[in-house]
Amino acid sequence: MGGMSNGSRSVRAAGLVLLAAVVMVAGAPPAAAEPAAVTTATLPCVPGEQVALPPPATTGGMPLLTALARRHSSREFAPDPLPLQVLGDLLWAATGVNRPGTGKRTAATARNWQNLHVYAVTAAGAFRYDPAGHALVAVKAGDLRAATGSQEFVAAAPLNLVYVSDLTKMPGVDAATDGRFYDGVHAGIVTQNVSLFAASAGLATVVRAMVDREALGGELGLPDTQRVILAQSVGLPSGSEP
């Protein structure tokens, strides 16, 4: 090509490539919109139906001693919802099955009663965690977060866990005496699992006893044989909170 320098040849070649790219993009069908990722705020909530949780991360995270060093209570939460993966990982840490062969859990219970249910109450509704299926079972649609505690921050925390004891799974135990002891220990173990997971995942959390248990049990439709023990709020830390 007489008169054309190497430089102008490569510029022209680049122009042709660009033109081809423009033609290809112009002729391509519009890219399908990415489906919105499910979060605590958008969980589908049809009572009785299950919501599958993604397989939990069972390795990694922060070294245990670092998580212990960082564990603390926080009552300030960013309004952002939590991704489904984080919710599932947190519930697995709380009381998920860590030995599939026996169905035993990350949290111990006396005589392996497994009587402590974990409810997840979000802007979308109330759900019961099913450890065996690593799934949520929708219990009640609507935003019940304010009913999970008497402190102001509770209504806006993206996730409020509610710990419920099923007395039918503690045969021969007097619910008013020994049952109270076991309920406290079982809930204490699970709340600490969640607190350490939160420290590891950079989440804020606080365990809460200031709960109208009767009223909350009513909202969740608990039978007389089940009772609310404790609650725990979880979310991303807000502002200056670590």
Ligand SMILES: Cc1cc2nc3c(=O)[nH]c(=O)nc-3n(C[C@H](O)[C@H](O)[C@H](O)COP(=O)(O)O)c2cc1C
């Ligand atoms: C069983 C239990 C019940 C609690 N109840 C409440 C509560 O209702 N409201 C609240 O704001 N904090 C509550 N807390 C959080 C404590 O106030 C907090 O753990 C304590 O002040 C120590 O602070 P730290 O967790 O940062 O070490 C509770 C903690 C536990 C273990």
